[in-house]
Amino acid sequence: MSETESTGDQGLESRLIGWKRISNYLGCSERTARRWEREEQLPVHRQQHERRSTVFALPAELDTWVGSRADVSPAPPAELAPGSQQSSRLALGVFASAVLAVVAMIAIWPRPALVGPDVGRDPIAVDLYKRGSALWRQRGEGPNRQAVKLLTQAVERDDTYAEAWSALATAWITLPTYSDEVSASEATDEALLAADRALQLDATLVEARSVMASVAKGRGDWLSSERIYREALKVDPDNTSLLLWFAGHYREVGFINEAVKLTNAALALEPNSPPILSEIAMNHYQLGHVEQAQEMLDYLWFSLGVETPIVWVGRWLVVMENDNYEAARAWMEKTPFEAFESTLLAYIDVREAKRSDSALLPSEVNEAYRNGLPGWLAFHMLDRVGMIDPALEILDQESSGGHFETSVVLFFEYGGDTRKRAEFADLIERLGFYDYWRARGAPDLCQRDADLTFCQRLSAQ
Numbered sequence: 001m002s003e004t005e006s007t008g009d010q011g012l013e014s015r016l017i018g019w020k021r022i023s024n025y026l027g028c029s030e031r032t033a034r035r036w037e038r039e040e041q042l043p044v045h046r047q048q049h050e051r052r053s054t055v056f057a058l059p060a061e062l063d064t065w066v067g068s069r070a071d072v073s074p075a076p077p078a079e080l081a082p083g084s085q086q087s088s089r090l091a092l093g094v095f096a097s098a099v100l101a102v103v104a105m106i107a108i109w110p111r112p113a114l115v116g117p118d119v120g121r122d123p124i125a126v127d128l129y130k131r132g133s134a135l136w137r138q139r140g141e142g143p144n145r146q147a148v149k150l151l152t153q154a155v156e157r158d159d160t161y162a163e164a165w166s167a168l169a170t171a172w173i174t175l176p177t178y179s180d181e182v183s184a185s186e187a188t189d190e191a192l193l194a195a196d197r198a199l200q201l202d203a204t205l206v207e208a209r210s211v212m213a214s215v216a217k218g219r220g221d222w223l224s225s226e227r228i229y230r231e232a233l234k235v236d237p238d239n240t241s242l243l244l245w246f247a248g249h250y251r252e253v254g255f256i257n258e259a260v261k262l263t264n265a266a267l268a269l270e271p272n273s274p275p276i277l278s279e280i281a282m283n284h285y286q287l288g289h290v291e292q293a294q295e296m297l298d299y300l301w302f303s304l305g306v307e308t309p310i311v312w313v314g315r316w317l318v319v320m321e322n323d324n325y326e327a328a329r330a331w332m333e334k335t336p337f338e339a340f341e342s343t344l345l346a347y348i349d350v351r352e353a354k355r356s357d358s359a360l361l362p363s364e365v366n367e368a369y370r371n372g373l374p375g376w377l378a379f380h381m382l383d384r385v386g387m388i389d390p391a392l393e394i395l396d397q398e399s400s401g402g403h404f405e406t407s408v409v410l411f412f413e414y415g416g417d418t419r420k421r422a423e424f425a426d427l428i429e430r431l432g433f434y435d436y437w438r439a440r441g442a443p444d445l446c447q448r449d450a451d452l453t454f455c456q457r458l459s460a461q
Contacts, residue, residue: 162201169194220432254411254443362390
């Protein structure tokens with residue numbers, strides 16, 4: 001790029017300054033962002049100072065560049081056919097609902113549609129909205145808190161600013177992800193108020209609707225979650241983010257074939273979108289198509305340069321399903337879970353030894369979980385090696401608030417024996433699944449293995 005280029009009509013506050021913020025916005029590593037500038041004309045500007053230059057980018061230009069990549073990037077692997085099945089030692093949806101459930105998806109994929117019209121609005125309110133949205137994209141407790149503050153100031157100056165209300169709802173719903181000082185209930189109440197106000201002003205804002213759906217899921221009200229997504233799709237049927245979030249709903253309740261249909265619909269609209277391709281990969285994994293899953297994950301990481309936690313952990317689990325434990329250890333060099341590296345390596349050791357009697361692993365996993373290891377991953381590792389009682393303990397802790405983030409790990413087709421226990425059936429009843437299944441039918445897993453305890457309980461009700 002040339003030195004010191006014009007920023008056009010965009011104010012200085014809308015700039016993404018530094019490679020870290022640019023890469024966060026794009027959802028890639030700094031190294032990948034630099035490579036894209038060098039090799040693929042990523043629109044990056046430089047402000048020359050006396051001794052050095054400042055690197056910055058404009059969000060609108062990045063969005064345009066990302067949209068153009070569909071025409072120049074190599075073709076991704078084919079979509080997944082709904083209902084396709086093949087045997088495997090394991091099929092797991094891992095990060096699927098982490099991407100699709102609004103809270104987790106927002107925390108990982110950094111480019112939501114939060115730029116609304118500003119013609120005729122209070123310019124200070126518009127500035128506060130843009131700065132708050134830019135801060136929110138940076139992730140982390142500090143930026144998220146400041147985003148809430150600025151967006152609150154925006155709607156206080158202009159209480160008819162629907163897009164700002166929608167952005168405020170999203171900022172509130174993600175804040176507990178980063179801060180223990182804000183309770184989930186407080187954030188939920190604030191998010192609902194903001195989302196409701198946004199929809200009163202503009203019923204087409206799917207982000208606000210999705211916040212409401214996320215809140216419903218968090219409360220175990222899966223029927224309301226489905227209703228909200230259906231209503232939102234009527235308003236905006238070609239919104240790919242919405243299709244992915246709705247697919248996540250179905251995946252979390254165990255309806256993988258419905259999730260596949262929605263994900264393929266999103267893929268048809270955006271055939272080279274990293275979040276969609278990641279979901280397709282996880283669909284393959286959940287259905288036991290291990291080789292196809294690795295092919296797509298490799299394409300994302302090595303061809304597109306999408307070096308995200310989602311792709312990393314998916315590939316890590318896939319290579320273990322191929323019994324390639326040395327490759328799993330080597331892949332640890334790139335892990336985003338550095339704080340839990342010893343626990344993950346211990347899990348590889350137990351998997352390779354095919355042991356279910358290790359007294360050390362449950363204590364290591366529990367300690368890691370208390371220190372921030374995602375509950376779904378802690379549960380999965382213990383369940384996968386047949387440590388049923390410790391796995392149920394994790395599930396009990398994780399669901400004590402009535403929600404299990406990324407519940408897809410509970411209903412994948414080739415899981416362990418944990419689901420045969422009555423305690424498992426009790427715990428998922430706490431999470432509200434039975435009410436949904438009684439209204440919508442049994443999950444796919446029960447149609448293939450009706451002898452599981454929770455499936456028997458459902459059929460008896």
